Amino acid sequence: MDKDGGKPKTFVSTFCLALQPQTRSVRVEKQKENEPDATKRTCMRNNTLGVSSATATKEILRRNNHELHTEVTVKASPKNTQISSTSKERCQHSEEKDNVSTADSDIDLLTPVSSCKGPPVEFVDPPEQVEVRVGKQARLHCEFRSSSVPVACCWIYNKTKVVVGGPRMSVRSSETQSDVEISQARPEDTGSYTVVVRNVKGSAQHTVSLGVIDQPAPPASQPVISQLSTESVVLSWTGPSYDGGTAVLGYKVEVRQEEQDGPESWTEAASRCKNTTFHVRSGLEPLGRYRFRVRAYNSAGVSDPSKESECVEMVTKKEEKQEASESFITVTIDTKHEAKDHYDVHEKLGAGKFGQVFRMSHKDTGQEAAGKFYRARSAKERTAARREIELMNKLHHPKLVQCLAAYETSSEMVMVMEYIAGGELFERIVGEDFEHTEPTSARYMQQILEGMQYVHKQNIVHLDLKPENIVCVDTTGTRVKIIDFGLASELEEGKPLLVMHGTPEFVAPEVIGFEPVGLESDVWSIGVICFILLSGESPFQGNNDAETLALVTTAQFEFDEESFEDISDEAKDFISSLLKKDRRCRLSCAEALAHPWMASFSVMERRPTKSLKKGKMKRFLAKRKWKKTGKAVLALQRMANLSYRPDSPGSSSEESGWSQEAEEAIQSLDEQLHSEPRFQQALKDASLPKGATLRLTCLVSGSYPQPEVKWLQDEKPVSASGRVTTEQREDGLCSLVVADLQPSDSGVYACRASNALGEGMCSAKLKVEL
Structure with missing residues (x-):
């Protein structure tokens, strides 16, 4: 037993020193280090040329009483450099006695003698996302460390389809890495x-997201003037x-002067417009007649041009447009006409679960509007449309969008809304020529609260307040x-409202918990909007919807020191x-309007204010654009199925939701093992x-499966005895120890390993010298 009362520590360390044959003496010393788990062995050797030594230090790192790693270091003295390398002798040492010899020193030095308690498979700096242009080769490469071999791999696409080789795709795997290569990548x-x-x-x-990017499609509508x-x-x-598979970075605006004679000639009016609106302030002449078109661009290239705008003729004198007082209309649903009887329908502005929105213009007045065309095939859908109208x-208020008309026929239902051309507030803020400060943010919040x-x-x-639903009038x-x-x-009153819809980033905790909602649920969303407006960061944004919902449920957030360094304590x-x-x-809302921050913004405006940084806001908007699809409003029934749990070690993807095909492929990996x-290290003579x-x-x-190991001497089984012991470890290391060697022990020793699939054998020759 050792001094700590544990099991005795026994191991064999072998050091090979190249010495001249005239050996005088060998002395092995054990030196105790300061660390209780470190030992040092020194093998000293002298001959006619002098004295040399080699020292090996063995450090045993422990965690939870398990050995994690063993490191053996051999150091030779400078005098060893004069000794011939053609003559080698072994110097042996054991804690129990000094005459133990090892026939295979390389195994002891190179193979850890303790088992590793790390993960079975660990990925090494795996990529999270790969982007490639359409038509180019895509390569998804993952390296990993495996605690044992054999190793089996498979790739699964979108958790449903097993990736196999084909005309454009190849899959290659080894014991340390796996690759998928796709030639001539396509958007699909x-x-x-x-x-x-x-x-x-x-x-x-581990999951890698592949984005196959191309230049974007042209802007969906012609420019509206x-x-x-x-x-x-x-x-x-x-x-x-x-x-195009990657965020749109901006737009290029082109203008052409209308001429009765001569070819068309388009020139660039703006090369880096960040928003879907642009104020053309130069290059236009009074009474000039012009057409405009727009191109979108992303990191992959520039789109084809949009449709041309209608021809516009500049006025003869500048007219100051005075803001007219708001006039509100109480709408009665027209069941005798169709919307197209009174309005011209132009390009589509958007789509959602309800139906589609188109830009419209009144046939008599030319007034622009937005027509919301409902998907109203069933009685339930028609009832929901009437309820919204x-x-x-x-809701007649200057800070709310207004309804102008409504139509219902047997084939469709349409609500005509005022057309607001100023664009989303957050898109406006990141514009290069727009000032973004804390006082201006307070003014926006004041309008939202009003x-x-x-x-x-x-x-x-x-119940759906978010940045996309806050727009600028002009x-x-x-x-x-x-x-x-x-x-x-x-x-x-007396009838609790429970809803199953919302946007994860902005939805209130009571919505996620399927508890009664109230006016306060909107206040929560306003708080999230204000947080993003001032910092450019979302307080509860997770890596996926499930994680976001979990963060919202806890209602815990932090004011990042860097993001809020220029923001007042009143705003926080x-x-x-x-x-x-x-x-x-x-x-x-009334109490929020009376809050000291809101009440003091006019005072703040009179003192110097610092412009807020826009970098994080731009990144926030880029992420929103990436996620913007028809699923902007998620059903809470889907949310309820998303339970947040951390990824397992070595894994960065979700562990559920596999298709049957994917499950079968994963289960087949066990058979592939x-x-x-096979002998990775063989016996030595x-x-x-x-x-x-x-x-x-x-x-x-x-x-x-784990093989059965048998030892043979001259093709006869070796039996265990007082002198002979064998060992087979889980990591595959097999050993045969024979003490007090006799001449009869000479011969050929073989190790035979066999399982149901076959067998392997290695052998070595032993000579016992008298």
Whole structure:
């Protein structure tokens, strides 16, 4: 027993020194280090040329009483450099006695004598995302460390389809890496590719997102002209229906002067427009006649041009457009006409679960509008459309989008809304020529609160407040309006409202918990919008919807020191007062308008203010664009199925949701591991004196199931006895130890390993010298 009362530590360390044959003496010393688990052995050797030594230090690192790693270091003295390397002798040492010899020193020095408790498979710096241009070769490469061999791998596309080789695709795997190569990549190759790696001890998986990018599609609509003057005009358009697989970075605006004679000649009016609106201030002449078109661009290239705008003639004198007082209309659904009887329908502006939105213009007045065409095939869908129209008749306020008309026929239902050309507020803020400060942010929040205060006075809850639904009235001013009341509901006393819809980043905790919602649920969303407006970061954004919902449920957030370094404490307190988990503790809209931060923004405006950084806001918008599809509003039934749990070690993908085909492929990996025994390290011949101890070691790896090992001497089984012991470890290291060697022990020793798939054998010759 050792001094700590544990099991005795026994091991054999072998050092090979190249010495001259005239050996005088060998002395082995053991030196204790300061560390209790470190030992040092020194082998000293002298001959006619002098004295030399080699020292080996063995360090045993322990965790939970398990040996994790053994390191053996051999150091030779400078005098050794004069000794011939053609003559080698072995110097042996054991804690029990000094005459133990080892026939295979390489195994002891190179193979760890303790088992590793790490993960069965560990990925080495795997890629998270790969982008490739259309038509180019895509390569998904994952390297990994496996605690044992054999190793089996498979790739699964979007958790449903097993990736196999084909005309354009190849899959190659080894014991340390796996690759998928796709030649002539296509947009349909975009998706998530998960590699599953398995050995006999377990498995791990990692997901790589492949984006096959191309230039974007042209902007979906022709430029719409507004705010016409003598030498300037404002253009608005709709972004492309397909971004090319990567975020649209901006737009190029082109103009052509209308000429009766001569070829068309397009020139660039703006080369790096970041928004879907642009104010053309130069290059236009009074009474000139012009057409405009727009191109979108991303990191892959520039799109084809949009459709041309209608020809516009500049006015003769600049007219100051005075803002007219708001006039509100109470809409009655017209069941005798179709929307097309009164309006011309132009390009599509957007689509959603409800139906589609198109830009429209009144045939008599030319007034622009947005027509919401409902998908109203069933009685339930028609009832929901009528309910929204009735609700909009109760929301007459300058900060809210207004309903102008409504139509219902046997084939369709249409609600005509005012057309707001200023674009989304957040898109406007990141513009190069737009000032973004804390006071301007307070003014936007004031307008949002004023609008929602009016909505709440009507006992209506919006339930889908988010940046996309806060839009600017025009491209030059700072007035905003709240849009999209498609999910709004009217609260009824004594009748709790439970909803199953919302946007994960902005939805309140009570919605996720399927608890009754109230006016305070909108206040939570306003708090999230304010947080992003000031910092460019989302307080509860996770890596996926499930993680985001988990963060919202805890209602815990932090004011990042870097993101909020220029933000006042009053603003932070304002946000904290809105983002309370208990909805009864949140401020109402009226209370928020009276908050010290909101009340002091006019005072702040008179003192110097610092412009807020826009970099994080731009990244936030880029992520939103990437995620913007028809699933912008997620059903909570889907949310309920997403339970957040950390990834398993060595895995960065979800562990559920595999298709049957994928499950079968993963299960088949176990069958692929089956293989016959292989010797990674073989036995070596030895010549030892009588009375010494022989230790033969070999390494059997890459075999599954676990092989049965037998030792033979001259083709006869070796039986265990007082002198002979054998050992077979889980890591494949096999050893035969024969003590007190006798001449009869000479012969050929073989190690035979066999399982159901076959067998392997290695052998070595032993000579016992008298």
